[in-house]
Amino acid sequence: MAIEKVSIVDTHAHLDMRAFDRDREEVIARAIQAGVGAIITVGIDLKSSRRAVELAERYTGVYAAVGFHPHDASALKSEDMAELADMARHPRVVAIGEIGLDFYRNYSPREAQVQAMERQLELAAGLEMPVIVHCRQAERDILSILGEWLSSHKGARGQALGVVHCFNGTRESVRRYLDMGFCLSVGAYIGYPRSVDIYDAVRDIPEDRLLVETDCPFLSPQVHRGKRNEPSYLPLTIESLAAIRDGSPEQLAARTTTNAQRLFGIKVETGSGVSTQAE
Ligand SMILES: [Zn+2]
Numbered sequence: 001m002a003i004e005k006v007s008i009v010d011t012h013a014h015l016d017m018r019a020f021d022r023d024r025e026e027v028i029a030r031a032i033q034a035g036v037g038a039i040i041t042v043g044i045d046l047k048s049s050r051r052a053v054e055l056a057e058r059y060t061g062v063y064a065a066v067g068f069h070p071h072d073a074s075a076l077k078s079e080d081m082a083e084l085a086d087m088a089r090h091p092r093v094v095a096i097g098e099i100g101l102d103f104y105r106n107y108s109p110r111e112a113q114v115q116a117m118e119r120q121l122e123l124a125a126g127l128e129m130p131v132i133v134h135c136r137q138a139e140r141d142i143l144s145i146l147g148e149w150l151s152s153h154k155g156a157r158g159q160a161l162g163v164v165h166c167f168n169g170t171r172e173s174v175r176r177y178l179d180m181g182f183c184l185s186v187g188a189y190i191g192y193p194r195s196v197d198i199y200d201a202v203r204d205i206p207e208d209r210l211l212v213e214t215d216c217p218f219l220s221p222q223v224h225r226g227k228r229n230e231p232s233y234l235p236l237t238i239e240s241l242a243a244i245r246d247g248s249p250e251q252l253a254a255r256t257t258t259n260a261q262r263l264f265g266i267k268v269e270t271g272s273g274v275s276t277q278a279e
Contacts, residue, residue: 006253007037009260012213016051019217031231037268044069056092065095073108073116096124097132131162185211188221191240
């Protein structure tokens with residue numbers, strides 16, 4: 001299913017991952033078919049960030065974010081920060097991410113996660129780039145770290161603050177993220193039966209702060225559960241959102257695309273989709 005004539009933006013994908021090694025070209029071609037006008041492929045460590053930049057160089061409509069995921073936080077060495085900064089200055093890199101805290105898995109010790117997040121927030125502030133934040137069972141700490149970061153960089157952040165990806169919080173946390181100026185992004189999981197618990201929070205997100213993503217190859221839509229997720233499934237998330245918020249899919253597609261363009265400073269040509277021809 002394609003959303004006709006309105007390009008949508010997958011603001012969080014992991015196209016560099018091995019799950020796409022077999023058929024990356026076809027995956028991107030299917031995304032175009034489905035009306036996906038831009039994809040932000042997000043790094044999780046130095047190697048994956050490098051690959052993200054390469055993909056963004058190769059494919060028009062693909063942009064990169066560079067950063068260390070909380071799972072990989074303990075691998076972030078001081079000398080890596082310089083390379084991250086170098087990569088971040090590349091014209092196809094549009095954000096620092098993903099960064100954040102994951103106190104569910106705790107693959108890296110909590111102190112290492114906090115330190116990596118704070119260092120990368122400083123980097124983003126210095127470069128005036130938005131951040132892509134991952135939060136799992138760490139909302140209290142994330143909110144306080146972001147709050148402190150904002151107060152130490154008052155006024156300097158403007159519109160390019162960032163997004164909390166795979167938002168899965170409460171109405172109260174929506175309010176606090178919005179107050180700070182963040183966007184909130186949702187994926188296909190909002191169509192899972194148990195997500196009925198977050199409908200009210202999802203309805204609270206104003207239209208001008210809402211983004212959509214796949215987080216592929218993870219978190220496949222309900223109808224594809226158990227299989228790999230990919231950007232061409234993104235229209236299903238627009239459909240779920242429209243049902244939950246009682247809105248029109250076309251309008252949600254248009255608004256979320258406008259928001260992605262504003263936050264990441266990317267160009268999305270209506271109806272064009274991504275193409276395999278580098279600029
Ligand atoms: Zn991710």
